[in-house]
Amino acid sequence: MTAQIYVPQLIQPSLDGLLKRYPEGRRRQRMEPFYRNTAAEIMRFVQPISLYDELFAHDAPHLFAWTAPTTVSFYLAVCTLGAELDTEMQRLVENDMAGAAILSEVALTLITAFTRDLHGAIRQQTAQHxxxxxxxxxxxxxxxxLELQRTIFSLLPTEQIGVQLTQELLMLPAFSTSLIIPVRNL
Structure with a gap:
């Protein structure tokens, strides 16, 4: 199988999880507009895209050592929200640390939703087989x-979606993540 590109239908992230730390009251009334504005604003900067591929034991036998004996294959994936978000984050870090912190929280919520969406698509795909x-x-x-990052990046052409791995095993753009999804027969 050749690596596939997946672009999710972008929806504004739910802020319920982020706002639950603020009980109803004046602080919540002050903070909620910041989160809502940031969630709306972030949509201008994100360019979500992922790359994934199904691999078998002969493709990466050392990865199978980390999976259950019933694993027949696995999907590797790299998801990113894109480089424009990193640029906006840097601008906020220099000018508005509170805004940068809120942007980071909202972006993490968005990348989590994105990876769940991709995982759901892979589950549907495997169920058909x-x-x-x-x-x-x-x-x-x-x-x-963490060293498995090197394996993932050696097996996927992540440059197609603009994601790089640093020597320190960090992904750039910063709001990127990688996944390993084992597959078994029913």
Whole structure:
């Protein structure tokens, strides 16, 4: 299989999770407009795109060491919100730290929703082949070592979507993430 591009239908992120830390009252009344304005503004800067591919044991045998014995293949994916968001974040860091913090929170909510959307699309795709896609894992979280980033970037042509991996294993643009999704037969 050749790596596929996935562009989600962009929707404004739900702010419920971010706003729940502010109980009803004056502080919530002060903060909620900032979050709502930032959520509306962020839509001008994001260019969500992802790249994913299904791989088998012969493609990356060392990755299978991290999966369950029932795994028959896995999907690797890299998702990004694009470089324009990084530029806007840098501008805010220099001029408005509070605005930068809120932008970062909203962007993280958006990239999380994006990865869930991609994961759902992969689940639908695998279900058509009588298979089940497992949970989406991220290198650097849980038992998945961060060094697996190098493997993902060596197997996917991430330059097609403008994502690079630094020597320190950070992705650029900053609001990018990678996924490993194991697949098993039903």
């Amino acid at each position: 009588n298979q089940k896609a497992g949970p989406a894992y991220r290198p650097g979280l849980g038992r998945w070592p």
